[in-house]
Amino acid sequence: MNILAKIKKANLLGRGGGCFSTTLKWKMVDEASGNEKYIVCNASEGEPGVKKDGYILKHRAEEVIEGIEIARSFLNKGKKKIKVKAYIYINGDYYQTLGPGLLECIGKKDIELFVKPHGAGYIGGEETSILNSIEGERIEPRLRPPYPTTNGLWGCPTLINNVETLLNVSLVNSDNYRKERYYTVSGKAQNKGVFYLPDDWTIEKVLKETRNYPFFDFFVQVGGDGSGVVLNKKQLKIPVNGAGTIKVYKLQGHKAEKIMKSWLDFFLGESCGQCTPCREGIYRLSQIVKKDSVDWILFKEILENLEESSFCGLGCAVPIPLKSYLKNVAKLPGVFIQDQKLVCKCFK
Numbered sequence: 001m002n003i004l005a006k007i008k009k010a011n012l013l014g015r016g017g018g019c020f021s022t023t024l025k026w027k028m029v030d031e032a033s034g035n036e037k038y039i040v041c042n043a044s045e046g047e048p049g050v051k052k053d054g055y056i057l058k059h060r061a062e063e064v065i066e067g068i069e070i071a072r073s074f075l076n077k078g079k080k081k082i083k084v085k086a087y088i089y090i091n092g093d094y095y096q097t098l099g100p101g102l103l104e105c106i107g108k109k110d111i112e113l114f115v116k117p118h119g120a121g122y123i124g125g126e127e128t129s130i131l132n133s134i135e136g137e138r139i140e141p142r143l144r145p146p147y148p149t150t151n152g153l154w155g156c157p158t159l160i161n162n163v164e165t166l167l168n169v170s171l172v173n174s175d176n177y178r179k180e181r182y183y184t185v186s187g188k189a190q191n192k193g194v195f196y197l198p199d200d201w202t203i204e205k206v207l208k209e210t211r212n213y214p215f216f217d218f219f220v221q222v223g224g225d226g227s228g229v230v231l232n233k234k235q236l237k238i239p240v241n242g243a244g245t246i247k248v249y250k251l252q253g254h255k256a257e258k259i260m261k262s263w264l265d266f267f268l269g270e271s272c273g274q275c276t277p278c279r280e281g282i283y284r285l286s287q288i289v290k291k292d293s294v295d296w297i298l299f300k301e302i303l304e305n306l307e308e309s310s311f312c313g314l315g316c317a318v319p320i321p322l323k324s325y326l327k328n329v330a331k332l333p334g335v336f337i338q339d340q341k342l343v344c345k346c347f348k
């Protein structure tokens with residue numbers, strides 16, 4: 001069985017948070033025309049609470065590099081004219097600690113370590129921002145379509161896969177893939193850390209089996225400490241989505257304004273400023289929550305505007321923690337959140 005058939009049989013999904021089909025992405029890059037193609041292993045990991053890629057690069061770098069080489073031979077197999085260059089686009093902090101070990105693993109292979117520029121933050125890990133960054137352009141998302149699979153680095157077809165996805169490719173190739181994934185548990189949990197467990201476990205089961213299920217009243221944020229969805233403790237019988245994180249919050253004594261402000265501060269610091277709904281909308285929201293009397297109608301209107309008109313996934317992810325928190329946890333008087341989009345439309 002060839003590698004694409006094996007990936008399809010294993011039903012591999014991207015582990016960067018978007019959960020896009022790996023089979024489809026590989027097929028699109030393979031079928032795109034051009035004698036020059038690129039592979040980018042995304043190790044930028046910029047969202048608070050997401051630590052798994054750093055953990056994988058520390059403990060399983062050889063398998064990740066093996067995954068890159070498998071992708072390379074898939075893309076140029078039988079097509080000798082096709083040249084495939086590979087990059088590992090790595091977070092600066094990881095480079096400081098893991099760079100020497102990675103370079104040793106890479107050896108003479110044609111893989112370049114490209115360090116994410118200082119200050120590129122969360123948006124610097126969005127796949128079209130990565131392309132701009134490697135090309136030396138301003139770090140901001142590109143208009144899509146065209147997609148990187150056909151028009152990526154320097155206009156050439158580019159396969160962008162997350163660290164964990166490429167690890168899974170090497171496991172699939174050697175018939176060792178067991179449908180497991182990495183989870184990061186953080187916040188007010190007793191036994192925080194990174195865990196490798198079956199990929200279909202519910203949030204509740206992950207917390208219980210890792211000895212992290214709290215003995216106090218709590219709520220969680222799942223899928224990233226910035227953009228993740230917020231759920232109360234009766235809503236934990238679903239699998240962990242996105243990048244596999246669970247942050248535990250203590251319910252009693254937490255301050256609604258403080259927590260909403262922390263999410264908005266994160267997005268305010270990360271917005272690239274390219275489009276008005278995101279640049280102005282997040283600023284307005286952060287001003288609104290500071291006031292003693294919050295205008296919830298205006299607050300909700302700005303959230304809807306962000307969802308509908310933002311240029312990239314960062315802007316349309318802003319409402320995810322805020323709306324889910326208001327609907328599932330805070331239930332503040334006068335706040336009426338009817339719908340709740342758990343997945344940003346940009347990631348569908």
Ligand code: SF4
Pocket residue numbers: 123140141270271272273274275276278279310311312313314315316
């Ligand atoms: S939504 Fe925000 S991060 Fe995305 S392009 Fe617009 S300003 Fe930049």
